[in-house]
Amino acid sequence: MYAAMLNKKIVLAVSEANLVNVGRKSLNMDDYRCPHCNKKVILIISEQKAAFFKHLTNYSNAMGEKEEHHQSKMLLKAALTAAGFNAQVEIPLADGQLRADVLASEKLAFEVQCAPLSEAEFTHRHSLYSQIGVTDIWIVGRRHYLKRRLKHTQLIFFRQNKLWGNYYLEINPKKNMFCLKYNILQEQITNHLHYQIKYFALDELDIKTFWHFTPIKKRYFININSQKKYLKKQLAQKTKLGLRIGELLYQKGLTIDDLPDEVFTTWRNPGELDSITKFCKIKRLLNKA
Numbered sequence: 001m002y003a004a005m006l007n008k009k010i011v012l013a014v015s016e017a018n019l020v021n022v023g024r025k026s027l028n029m030d031d032y033r034c035p036h037c038n039k040k041v042i043l044i045i046s047e048q049k050a051a052f053f054k055h056l057t058n059y060s061n062a063m064g065e066k067e068e069h070h071q072s073k074m075l076l077k078a079a080l081t082a083a084g085f086n087a088q089v090e091i092p093l094a095d096g097q098l099r100a101d102v103l104a105s106e107k108l109a110f111e112v113q114c115a116p117l118s119e120a121e122f123t124h125r126h127s128l129y130s131q132i133g134v135t136d137i138w139i140v141g142r143r144h145y146l147k148r149r150l151k152h153t154q155l156i157f158f159r160q161n162k163l164w165g166n167y168y169l170e171i172n173p174k175k176n177m178f179c180l181k182y183n184i185l186q187e188q189i190t191n192h193l194h195y196q197i198k199y200f201a202l203d204e205l206d207i208k209t210f211w212h213f214t215p216i217k218k219r220y221f222i223n224i225n226s227q228k229k230y231l232k233k234q235l236a237q238k239t240k241l242g243l244r245i246g247e248l249l250y251q252k253g254l255t256i257d258d259l260p261d262e263v264f265t266t267w268r269n270p271g272e273l274d275s276i277t278k279f280c281k282i283k284r285l286l287n288k289a
Helices: 013-021 065-082 119-131 152-157 204-211 224-237 240-252 275-288
Strands: 003-006 009-012 041-044 052-055 088-093 098-105 108-113 135-140 159-161 165-172 177-186 193-201
Touching: 003 013, 009 013, 013 041, 041 065, 065 088, 065 098, 065 108, 065 165, 065 204, 098 119, 119 135, 119 152, 135 152, 152 165, 193 204, 224 240, 240 275
Parallel strands: 108 135, 135 165
Antiparallel strands: 003 009, 041 052, 088 098, 098 108, 159 165, 165 177, 177 193
């Protein structure tokens, strides 16, 4: 589709693409509508062919992950192209063993993960990218959105750098945006996460802003008493965590009150071994010495 309605007027895709390319407007921030059905459409800018409009499905929770995946790829590709990348979708790499969702350049690929993914499959794909010298950036759909409680299946998508600490990327095609969750830390005993959030539009300006985003990271407060209360509850209910920690404490002849405050007040990286287990292991080594 090469034309759309904007403010009750017909606009051409090529003209709108030119305005985006010269910086006079941001990509897909306007409310483009189909001239025939009046449903929302998005502008797709491509290096390979003329710009065009495409229907954007307003998905609900019932929408399939394939459609979410497809729309996310197309929006990400359009934003990267407008930002100056020669972005392409579904590009075979590693002698056909790998297919990049969005190949931004010869050395940079984006993987949009909406469906379930095993750790083995992730490791296989990530290793293939490493072997061919391509940096793979993983950005997840709503199935994998990070909330306040950590799930084991989310651990493979965490990354870390000096500016953002532990971070996690999410995409929302319905809102034409993506999200950076950063400075992510986990409480020592619970699976509760603390993090900060920065939203970016899927357009050329925010794609460029994303690369240079320098946040002010917060320092989180942790309550010792709440951590001890949670642990006591786990011990009393004989949960998996409670049984494991209870056995360690029993072996060392310790109670919760014998533990130093540091094991409750320090933070850990997502999925990292808890400090009580580390403390008991160190104590065991010292006893053997």
